[in-house]
Amino acid sequence: MAQLNKTEIGAFLAKQGILIAFAAFMIGFALANQRFIELDNVFGVIRSSAILGVMALGVTFVVIGGNLDLSVGSMMSFSTIVVLDLHDKLGPGLAILAMFALTLALGAFIGFLVGYLKLNSLIVTLGMLSAIHGLTLTWSGGKNMDIADKSGTWFSVFGQERVMGIPVPILIFALLAVALSLLLSKTPFGRKVYAVGGNGQAATFSGIPRARVVFLTYIVSAFCVATAGLLQASRSLGSQNTVGQGMELEVLAAVILGGASLMGGAGTVFKTVIGVLILGFIQNGLLLVGLDFYVQYIVTWIIIILAVWLDVAAKRGRLWSPIA
Amino acid sequence: MTDQTPVLRLEGIVKTFPGVRALDGVAFSVLPGEVHALMGENGAGKSTLMKVLGGIHAPDEGQIFIAEEPTVMTSPMQAKAKGVVFIHQELSLADELSVAENIFLGELPLKGLGRVDWPKLYADTDAILKTLNVGFDARTRVGDLSIANQQMVEIGRALTVDPRAVIFDEPTASLTDAEKVVLFDVIADLQSRGVGIVYISHRMEEIFKITDRISVLRDGQYRGTLNTAETDEDEVTQLMIGRSLDLSRNESHHEMGDVALEVRGLGCGALYQDVSFSVRRGEVLGFYGLVGAGRTEIAETIFGLRTPSAGQILLNGEEVRIASPIDALGHGISLVPEDRKSQGLVLGMNCRDNMTLPQVDDLTAGPFVSDGAEIAIFDQYRDKLDIRTPGWRQIVGNLSGGNQQKIVIGKWLSMRPEVLIVDEPTRGIDVGSKSEIHNLIRELAAQGFAVIVISSEMPEVLHVSDRIVAMFSGRVMREFTADEVTEDNLIQAISGITDDKVA
Numbered sequence: 001m002a003q004l005n006k007t008e009i010g011a012f013l014a015k016q017g018i019l020i021a022f023a024a025f026m027i028g029f030a031l032a033n034q035r036f037i038e039l040d041n042v043f044g045v046i047r048s049s050a051i052l053g054v055m056a057l058g059v060t061f062v063v064i065g066g067n068l069d070l071s072v073g074s075m076m077s078f079s080t081i082v083v084l085d086l087h088d089k090l091g092p093g094l095a096i097l098a099m100f101a102l103t104l105a106l107g108a109f110i111g112f113l114v115g116y117l118k119l120n121s122l123i124v125t126l127g128m129l130s131a132i133h134g135l136t137l138t139w140s141g142g143k144n145m146d147i148a149d150k151s152g153t154w155f156s157v158f159g160q161e162r163v164m165g166i167p168v169p170i171l172i173f174a175l176l177a178v179a180l181s182l183l184l185s186k187t188p189f190g191r192k193v194y195a196v197g198g199n200g201q202a203a204t205f206s207g208i209p210r211a212r213v214v215f216l217t218y219i220v221s222a223f224c225v226a227t228a229g230l231l232q233a234s235r236s237l238g239s240q241n242t243v244g245q246g247m248e249l250e251v252l253a254a255v256i257l258g259g260a261s262l263m264g265g266a267g268t269v270f271k272t273v274i275g276v277l278i279l280g281f282i283q284n285g286l287l288l289v290g291l292d293f294y295v296q297y298i299v300t301w302i303i304i305i306l307a308v309w310l311d312v313a314a315k316r317g318r319l320w321s322p323i324a
Numbered sequence: 325m326t327d328q329t330p331v332l333r334l335e336g337i338v339k340t341f342p343g344v345r346a347l348d349g350v351a352f353s354v355l356p357g358e359v360h361a362l363m364g365e366n367g368a369g370k371s372t373l374m375k376v377l378g379g380i381h382a383p384d385e386g387q388i389f390i391a392e393e394p395t396v397m398t399s400p401m402q403a404k405a406k407g408v409v410f411i412h413q414e415l416s417l418a419d420e421l422s423v424a425e426n427i428f429l430g431e432l433p434l435k436g437l438g439r440v441d442w443p444k445l446y447a448d449t450d451a452i453l454k455t456l457n458v459g460f461d462a463r464t465r466v467g468d469l470s471i472a473n474q475q476m477v478e479i480g481r482a483l484t485v486d487p488r489a490v491i492f493d494e495p496t497a498s499l500t501d502a503e504k505v506v507l508f509d510v511i512a513d514l515q516s517r518g519v520g521i522v523y524i525s526h527r528m529e530e531i532f533k534i535t536d537r538i539s540v541l542r543d544g545q546y547r548g549t550l551n552t553a554e555t556d557e558d559e560v561t562q563l564m565i566g567r568s569l570d571l572s573r574n575e576s577h578h579e580m581g582d583v584a585l586e587v588r589g590l591g592c593g594a595l596y597q598d599v600s601f602s603v604r605r606g607e608v609l610g611f612y613g614l615v616g617a618g619r620t621e622i623a624e625t626i627f628g629l630r631t632p633s634a635g636q637i638l639l640n641g642e643e644v645r646i647a648s649p650i651d652a653l654g655h656g657i658s659l660v661p662e663d664r665k666s667q668g669l670v671l672g673m674n675c676r677d678n679m680t681l682p683q684v685d686d687l688t689a690g691p692f693v694s695d696g697a698e699i700a701i702f703d704q705y706r707d708k709l710d711i712r713t714p715g716w717r718q719i720v721g722n723l724s725g726g727n728q729q730k731i732v733i734g735k736w737l738s739m740r741p742e743v744l745i746v747d748e749p750t751r752g753i754d755v756g757s758k759s760e761i762h763n764l765i766r767e768l769a770a771q772g773f774a775v776i777v778i779s780s781e782m783p784e785v786l787h788v789s790d791r792i793v794a795m796f797s798g799r800v801m802r803e804f805t806a807d808e809v810t811e812d813n814l815i816q817a818i819s820g821i822t823d824d825k826v827a
Contacts, residue, residue: 186692188684195681198670204629205659205667206682206735207649265672 021306022278029285036288043167049280050169051076051228052247053273056254057180058224060272063255064184065217066197066264067114067121071106071128072225072251076244078136079103079229084145084239092155100226106132107222108215115214129248136241146238159235169231176227180220181269193217197264253300254279257307278303329392331356331488331520332377332408337386339372346372347383348544354489354520359511361523361531361552364541365564365724365754370524373541374491378403378410390488401430407488409481411495415474419467424449426466427480452480456510472503479510490514491522496530497752500615508534526754528557540564565756580790581605583641584774585657585743587626590635595621596798599635603743603774608765610789611778613818618798619778620662623745627659628652639742653682658736660729662747662778668732669720676702676716679735705734709764726757733764744768745776750784762788782811796820 029036055072062069079099086095110128114121147153161168184190195203196213204210232243258275260267282303283296333353339346347369354360364370375381377388379397388395390406397403400410417426424445425432433441433448449462458476460469466477475495482490492511496504511521511534523535531538532552540547540563547563586602596618603609611619624630626637628646636643639655646652652659661667669678680687680698687697702716709730713723720731729749736744749765750758765788769775779785785792792804794817801817 182692188688188693191677191681191684191693194673194677195670198672199666201667202670203681205627205649205661207653208681209650265670 019274021303022274022281025282025285029281029289033285033288036285041284041288043170045280045284046170046173046277047167048284049276050167050173051231052250052254052279053173053276054176054224054228054231055247055251056258056272056276057176057269058221059251059255060258060260060267060269061180061184061193061217061220062121063252063260063262064197064264064267065193065214066200067214067217068252068262069110069125069218069221070122070248070252071110071125071132072221073244073247073249074129074132074136075103075106075222075225076229076232076247077239077241078106078132078139079226080233080239080243081136081140081145081241083229083233084147084237085139087147087153087155087233092153095155096230099229100223103226103229104219104222107218107225110222111215111218114218115211118211133241133245140241142241144238144240150237153237156234156237159231159233159237169235172227172231176224177269177273180224183220184269189213189216194265197266199265250279250300253304256304259307328355328357330354330389331391332522333389333392334373334377335387335389337373337376337388338384339376339381340384346544347376349386350541350544350546352539352546354522356488356518356520357515358536359515359521359523359534361525361535361538362541363525363531363538363560363564364547365726365756368541368564368754369544370541371493372544374410374493374522374524377408377491404482404485407485408491409485409487409489410491410493411475411478411482412493415471415478417466417474417477419465421466422462423453423460423464423466423469423477423480424462426477427452427462428484429481431484448484449480452483455483455513456480457506470503471498472500472506475499475507476510487514487519489520489522491524493524494526494752495523496525496527498615504530526752528560528755531560532557542566561755564754580607581772584639585626585776586638586641587622588636588638590622590625590632590637592621592625592630592632594798595630596795597634599800601793601800601803603776605742605772605774606769607790608769608775608777608788610785610792611776611795612780612782612785612792612814613795615780616797617795617818619795620747623659623747623776623778626652626743626745627657653739656740656742658739658741658744660732660736660744660746660749662751664725664729664732664751668735669728671719671721673720674717675706675711675713675720675723675731678720678731679705679738682735682739701738702734705738708737709734710760724754724757726753726760729753729757729761733761737768741773743774743776745778747778748780749777750779750781758784782814785814786811794818 035041055076059069059072082102083095083099086098089095090098106128110124113119113124147155158168158172163171184193192203192208192213195206195208196210200210233239254275255267255272256262256275257278258267258271258273260272279300282299286296286299287293330353335351337347337350350369350373352362352373362370362373372381376383377397378400379402380400388397390408395406403409418429427449428445433444435441446462453460453462456476456479458473460473466474469477495507499507514521523531525531535552537549538552538555538560539549540560542564550559581604583602584605588600590599591597599622601609611622613619621630625632626646628648628651631647637646638644644655646655646657665671670681676698679702684693687694687701689697699716705711706713711727711730711734713727720728723731733746746765749761753761762784765775765777769790777785777788786809790806792809792814794801794804794814796818797820801820804814
């Protein structure tokens with residue numbers, strides 16, 4: 001009986017390990033620096049995580065569908081540069097529409113290659129990471145992009161305003177999270193994403209158009225990237241060509257941290273949000289306890305390895321196994 | 325044989341997992357030179373017992389003896405060092421490596437500086453292959469071998485030590501009849517060298533052909549050991565499931581309706597040619613033939629997974645074009661595929677979602693999937709098919725094979741098809757669930773479905789079919805009614821021997 005309890009506790013720890021580790025981190029940081037849990041700081045963290053978070057929502061769909069998207073960072077740079085450039089040429093409204101259309105077109109292209117041509121998503125999106133970066137530089141001529149009249153445009157509302165005391169980026173992140181959570185967990189499309197990622201062949205045998213479902217996950221991802229680009233551009237009203245560089249890995253880290261399986265078929269939007277917040281708070285906490293900014297890269301990596309280990313251990317039912 | 329010491333003996337083995345007593349005082353022993361069958365329904369504890377034996381699970385109570393010496397097993401490697409080796413159902417070979425590298429994987433012979441002693445490796449391997457009497461050599465790439473030959477490589481692995489006991493776990497699952505004969509020869513050879521064999525299988529024919537004793541597990545408990553020569557299938561089945569089974573020929577004659585599906589001169593490249601048949605409402609049409617005879621490929625063509633190169637498919641007398649499973653479903657054709665794990669189910673998904681997957685688009689309230697509508701369908705087919713699961717939230721991968729198969733059948737029945745194709749309805753399923761599924765197929769026909777059953781098991785085909793199509797090498801050899809078919813003429817037909825009376 002005693003042994004039974006021990007296994008059950010072990011299983012619980014392994015399953016909830018990441019939340020427990022997160023709670024321990026939070027308490028530790030809070031004790032080390034009071035400022036960590038002040039509302040101001042909490043809002044600040046969520047707000048600065050919002051752009052990453054919005055991108056992670058979209059990548060969650062791609063990953064559950066059984067694929068990867070490593071192009072989101074460079075695609076976000078593209079969206080940001082494009083909307084800033086077009087702002088002065090077409091006005092804010094048309095600029096936003098055109099930027100969304102162009103970003104979705106990029107997503108459609110990737111979705112076509114991975115979904116319909118069935119090319120390996122790692123290769124395709126790694127290639128697109130580089131190709132889209134080239135596209136961005138071509139568009140901007142390599143120069144930074146700035147809005148000419150920074151104080152006279154309503155465009156800044158997405159990145160800088162508050163509604164009912166809540167920063168708009170947080171609001172947009174939350175709304176999008178709720179909407180996409182419903183799409184994934186409640187609609188036939190969401191169900192098909194899980195089926196295609198969980199077992200593509202069984203999905204085909206069940207009459208599910210696998211190619212179209214994969215295609216659509218990349219459309220969702222591109223939509224999220226465009227939204228992230230909008231937030232980024234609106235916050236700074238000017239940008240370098242490399243603003244999203246490296247974010248693809250952070251995004252993927254948040255998604256995996258949330259528990260989505262890289263094999264596809266598992267994960268939820270809610271868990272990804274948790275993953276995003278864990279990353280954000282830990283990076284913030286490290287700064288507040290006085291560690292160098294660069295330490296976050298190391299700590300983030302350790303946390304991801306820990307998360308993956310706990311995930312595997314939960315599936316095995318024990319922390320260590322002599323055979324794979 | 326009786327006065328010999330057992331090569332392997334397990335005594336009072338108990339193993340519990342959270343909430344389950346998987347093994348409850350199991351005893352089992354193997355004498356040198358005997359083939360000892362271990363039988364039981366899925367979930368009876370056979371796999372757990374073997375994992376205890378292989379050191380993957382530590383038993384809570386009980387003792388393992390090797391040559392009457394108490395032994396604690398810690399890993400499969402250690403078990404092998406003690407002379408206990410496992411031949412698994414699912415092969416675990418490295419396709420890109422040679423036969424020799426696979427057989428000596430992890431124990432390659434070395435010479436100075438950690439270099440592999442290739443000449444010795446190939447010589448040792450060829451010596452082992454010689455005892456197996458196979459037609460390939462040590463340097464062959466494993467990926468180029470047939471499944472049966474890959475299994476021989478797996479057996480070869482067992483022979484790198486001098487084994488005392490070899491455990492075969494469902495070794496014939498993917499073998500043809502001819503390949504089985506070769507396997508049985510190898511087993512007989514091991515036997516003659518005094519090795520004890522543990523043979524795990526669901527197939528009664530084989531059990532009675534090659535084993536000396538049969539031990540039965542039920543619900544984790546040891547139910548007894550029978551001498552094969554003194555027992556029959558009925559007694560074994562009773563021990564396994566606690567009741568006897570009806571495996572007689574199909575005698576039922578109910579009303580049949582019009583032709584639902586007709587196929588004329590269908591062909592698909594080199595896979596099969598000039599196939600014609602029809603099936604009526606209320607009829608079960610059996611397809612029998614060897615693996616590779618083209619049966620599954622015909623089913624896949626009708627279901628829109630393959631494009632035919634010739635011929636027509638008619639539904640209710642009208643020609644239809646089926647380019648995808650979506651078209652097939654639209655025409656009321658359902659296919660319960662051959663391999664439920666890779667084709668039939670999303671194993672990580674729950675029971676309900678698996679069952680409603682093909683029709684999830686139609687089960688909506690507004691933009692969302694309707695929980696109520698889905699649960700209603702699940703409940704209906706759970707009751708109808710007697711699916712045993714704690715609830716619809718249960719992950720399908722955790723169910724037994726029989727219940728998994730019923731989920732797949734429920735999934736396709738709930739589409740209310742006119743034509744139901746069932747490919748290998750009971751593969752890897754225990755006897756008890758098997759007869760339930762057979763009865764279910766008969767019942768479906770009685771309710772007016774047109775059913776096509778594809779099977780590699782002759783008793784199954786004979787039991788459920790009203791008519792039987794015998795296939796050989798991509799062609800229909802002969803069609804039998806239930807009255808005229810015998811085991812002999814069926815075997816002749818699927819072996820390509822033409823019956824003079826027909827010609």
